[in-house]
Amino acid sequence: MQAEEHADPSYADVTALDTLIGSSPAGVAVFDTELRYVYVNPALERLNGMPAAAHLGRRVGEVLPDMNVRTDIMRQVLADGRPREMTTSGQTWVDSVIERRYWRVALHRFEEDGAVRGLIALAQEVTGTESEREELRRARSYLTLLDKATVSIGTTLDVETTCQELADFVVPEMADVAVVELIPDADGPVRRASPPGVLRLRRAGVASVPELTDELSRFGGPGTDVDYQEDAAVTRCLAADGPVIENLVGGEGLNRNRSGPSPERAAAYRALGLHSAVVVPLTTRGRPLGALSLVRAGDSPPFTEGLDVVVARTLAGRAAVDVDHAHRYTHEHRVARELQRSLLAEPRVPNPGIEIASLYLPAGEGALVGGDWFDAIPLRGGRHLKVMGDVMGHGVDAAVAMSNYRSMLRVMADDEHPPHRILERLDRAIGQSDLDRAATCLIAVVDRKEGTCEVASAGHPPPVFIDPGAPEARVARVPVGPPLGTGFGGYRTTVLPCAPGTVLFMYTDGLVERRGEDIDVSIERLRQLKLPPGGRLEDLLAEVVDRFADAAEDDIAVLVSRSRGY
Missing domain, CATH: 3.30.450.40 (GAF domain)
Structure with missing residues (x-):
């Protein structure tokens, strides 16, 4: 039963409530924020001796003039939301030989989508049977139970x-x-x-x-x-x-x-x-x-x-x-994890003179996959290109965007342009495509014959070089252009020394970013990187996991490579 004619139009639909407690032997009424009836169940019709339609849109004093009702308590419940009980006395329109009858009323504030909609009142005559009092208790208990369900069930996506x-x-x-x-x-x-x-x-x-x-x-x-x-x-x-x-x-x-x-x-x-x-x-x-x-x-x-x-x-x-x-x-x-796993398979070794090892660690089982990717592409003249990228966002869309970035970059790398030209072309291509996700990217072209590494960055953390016998690693300070997909361009290539035996260490920001810490401070810690005894790249990655993975809040991708000489 709904109060369609007199209820405030902003008031919630009470059909579900009627289904819930319409058949309860306890008298139930719903009031709007002006304390007008908007719903009366059959039990309350019988208690008050008048049909529900005679209640709707009217206040208690207008419907039951001989009933002593504490409207001040009702307004307190509306104001602070704390449930209360009150005792009312007097007479309804039901014929009774008892001079004064008493009812116990439980009041609960009714909310929907965070907005206060009114009051729910559950009334039971104090002299009623024990079973009726138990039904009232259960009704109140179940209403409280339904209120708690929202915050107790579905707290995770598992x-x-x-x-x-x-x-x-x-x-x-x-x-x-x-x-x-x-x-x-x-x-x-x-x-x-x-x-x-x-x-x-x-x-x-x-x-x-x-x-x-x-x-x-x-x-x-x-x-x-x-x-x-x-x-x-x-x-x-x-x-x-x-x-x-x-x-x-x-x-x-x-x-x-x-x-x-x-x-x-x-x-x-x-x-x-x-x-x-x-x-x-x-x-x-x-x-x-x-x-x-x-x-x-x-x-x-x-x-x-x-x-x-x-x-x-x-x-x-x-x-x-x-x-x-x-x-x-x-x-x-x-789906996203499988897509990312297929795209983050161990990159192909450009030629026999190059060692490559890679690492990908998701932030946690509860986190959606990200758009981290890496690749290694052979070039003419014994040169090879390595790339590390990070599409912004998480989920299937990020993984699909990562696949598109990687595919386009592979095509553009075949033209043998320097790193900044590749980034410029990729930035323009992204702007002309349907991709709406920006990405950071670091491209490094290693020339083993010349002992150099050409580097260009699109908003990506700088590479690190671990030279044989050096006291600490080198963090390369290179010009950083805007992320890909922004359309601003302005990328530059920096030539850095990279002799045979030097390890080129590339990574995504999940390796170094920490809450409350400046990113430059985080990156400086990478100077402590050293090749473990034996010099195996896989052992270096294991050390990275031990030192950085526990505190990571985002996915980590790492690509390390080393030239053996020309």
């Missing part, structure tokens, strides 16, 4: 973490046992095929009250494949995209509901005292992702239609959105 958060969240507030199971991802690891007529799900989250934890662990934790027959509650739930309640008294329901219908397993469930279950689907964008199963045991009341199911389905719907986001993130992460 599917398993989200599912476990959902399971942990509903135990013990709603169930003694909670299990979240997902339809296996088609892009995920290859799993054994399920038998005909069997639904196979992957268990992704399990939680229980402490006294059941040890016993339940032997029935399979997260990562376990679970098979369901056609008549199982989980199968029926997903087929109908709706909740299924199983009251499992006697064990027949247990035998049908679970994956293993063996007498031994059914007996084990009965021994644990499991007696009632509800299964709700995890569905988003019209696509089923899995199911949430809640089970009660011992003295916990059985699940019933109404508040239990609505709250469980609401929580499952919210979690499904988070799981879907995590699925899409995981898929994009996988």
Whole structure:
């Protein structure tokens, strides 16, 4: 029931709220910020003795003139958002032999998208039955639970973490046992095929009250494949995209509901005292992702239609959105990682007189891949070109842009232009293409015969030279032009000494950038680089990992090379 005629048009749609507590025996009203009724559930209609339509758009004093209501407390809840309870007394329009009746009212501020929309009031006559008072307590508890769900579920973009958060969240507030199971991802690891007529799900989250934890662990934790027959509650739930309640008294329901219908397993469930279950689907964008199963045991009341199911389905719907986001993130992460891995394969050695080693370290499993790339290209006359680049941003788009940059640079390098000319041509080509991501780039052309290295930079950190027997490495101070893709040009080539045996060390900024530290200070630390005993380039990269990787906040790419002489 909605207050379409009298409600403030900015007020949230209360259809979902009506579904949630419309059937509650507790009287429920929703007020706008001016304390006018915008919703009254059937129970409150009966308590007040007048239809909902007679409430809408009016204040309490106008509807119930003989009721003593503390509107000052209601305004305090609106102002600070702290829930409160108050006692009201008087008479409604219901005939009663009692001279004065009393009600206990719980007040909660209602918000949507960060904006205060009004108040929710839950009223129960103090002299009501014990079961009605319990329903009021549960309604209040569930409203609080739904408020907390937003910050407790979906805190990461990891599917398993989200599912476990959902399971942990509903135990013990709603169930003694909670299990979240997902339809296996088609892009995920290859799993054994399920038998005909069997639904196979992957268990992704399990939680229980402490006294059941040890016993339940032997029935399979997260990562376990679970098979369901056609008549199982989980199968029926997903087929109908709706909740299924199983009251499992006697064990027949247990035998049908679970994956293993063996007498031994059914007996084990009965021994644990499991007696009632509800299964709700995890569905988003019209696509089923899995199911949430809640089970009660011992003295916990059985699940019933109404508040239990609505709250469980609401929580499952919210979690499904988070799981879907995590699925899409995981898929994009996988695609981008594979693309980047294919583009960051060990670069081909330009000729037998050149040693090359490379390193790529992502910032962490939780970070999207970046656009770091490197390459080595043979040139005529024994010369060779090496490049280190970093496309700005992360994800598939950055990896695709990195592929385009690398391909165009390979074509332009074949024309034997000096490094600054290659950067100028690449900058113009990017401006004429559909790429909208800038990139830094460092190009170095080594001439082993002359013992020189021509270097040009487009916004990239400078190269480092490690000379044999030198007390410290050389950080080359070269002119730095703007990043590629900006269209400004203005690149310059600097010629530096690079004799046979000298190691050319190129890297992306993830190696040196540190929060709160000037980049020049970070780069100066690279002067401490030395070849380890034995002189192997791979050992040098291992030292780089030991010294710099732990503090890195971005991806690290390193390319090292050395000429053996002409």
